[in-house]
Amino acid sequence: MNKIFLVIALCLSNSVFAQNVATINGNPITKDELDSTLKSLRLKNASAEQRQAVLNELISRDVLVLEAKKQGIDKKESIKMAIETARKEILINSLLQDWSEKNKITADDIKKAYDETIKSQEGKKEYKVRHILVKDEAKALELSENIKANKISFEDAAIKESIDQGSAKKGGDLGWANPEMFLPEFGQAIQMAHKGEMTAPVKSQYGYHLIIVDDLRPIALPSLQEATPEIQRILTQKKMLEYVEKLRSKTKIVISDEN
Template sequence: MKRIAVFAAACAIALPVYAQTVATVNGQAISQEKLDQFVALLIKQGAQDTPELRTQVKQEMVNRLVAVQAAEKAGIDKQADVKQEIELARQGILVRALMADHLKKNPVTDAKIQAEYDEIKKEQAGKQEYKLRHILVKDQKAAEDLTASIKAKKVTFEAAAKKDSLDPGSGKNGGELGWGPATNYVPEFAEAVQKLKKGEMTDKPVQTQFGWHIIQVEDTRDVKFPELAEVKPQIEEMMRQQQLAEFQQKLIKDAKIK
């Protein structure tokens, strides 16, 4: 008997970690391996591996298994809508894992980010941004009259904007819109701005969906492109999304879809 007990103890000691049981629920075992996998998933999400975390994870696994067993006993897992949800969740997990695997095997390197940055910077070279003022009024006649008054120096642009502009944001500041590229504005407004030089004002009012505008270009300058360090996270994320979109399109293209 003594030999049998010693032999049994030796077997228990030699039992692989993954086969060890940390808890049982109604006879169903929760293995150390499953607990470690759960903890590893949480660590990937930013958690710290501590005894407290492992205790919480163990309790959570017990709670879930109790509920799952109850659901299965009630036949809930056989319900059509529940089976559909389970399948959709499975598909979602697989898709996310596939995309993560693709990015891991095809990382967006610093060299690729630098090349993309250089290309964007090249495209932006020579583009202008403008320091603008504008006056917004309801009808064309009012805009034409104000334009004439400003040109005749009967009133300054700033004073006219404060008095007559319907734009609540810029009107109180003399029509000041600040610096920005023409593309910040609706097409009709942007087109008028690009035709003006520093210090010039529109000869004729410009109509947009908002009303009639009198526009003045106070100053112009070349667009200052940000340093790579400032935009690297945005460029990297953009490239990751592009890469995933291209990968997905390739999968669809290569699939036999009828």
């Protein structure tokens, strides 16, 4: 009877051992761990050389982990907090990934959102805009007078004076844009402007703008196929936020005054 148990124990031991691809001071690296790492690196069909290279990386990793523990680094409070934060992130990412798999956005969801967007944009226009941004109104008025008097071109004034460095080097050109993309006061000024004419200084939280609308046209809307990836991303994010809020609403949360 004892011999039978011994044989079974040896068989089990050999079976477990066969699943280990390496041991470091007796600590195993399993075949599953190696395969999982290869999969995460998109090396599912890795060659023998690739498997060995990744295994060597895992061995080096575990050697370094053992040395860190030997030096007591894992006992430091800052390291404990970092490890706990990483653990939480892994759990959260896994939870949300599982949730996403079970709550996929459907083709009907995407089509409905697309149709609503198309309807909301009917009759709206986009504008080809240039602007100069300066800190104070006096400077804006001075530039406006000099441009009107042909002492300097709008493009040169933008290059020399505009504090919006992104558009300044392009002569103030902002390209084609929907007014809704801008600050409200800027967007309103664009829609009220006459094509080709410079506006009076427009105040925003960033300073004063001189604006020229070079052209306007009906908003170019993407096809359903073109819009699908972005709509799917937005709808997924929206549903995920709703999921988080639902969980929060069912959880007792106490926020300390000392935070």
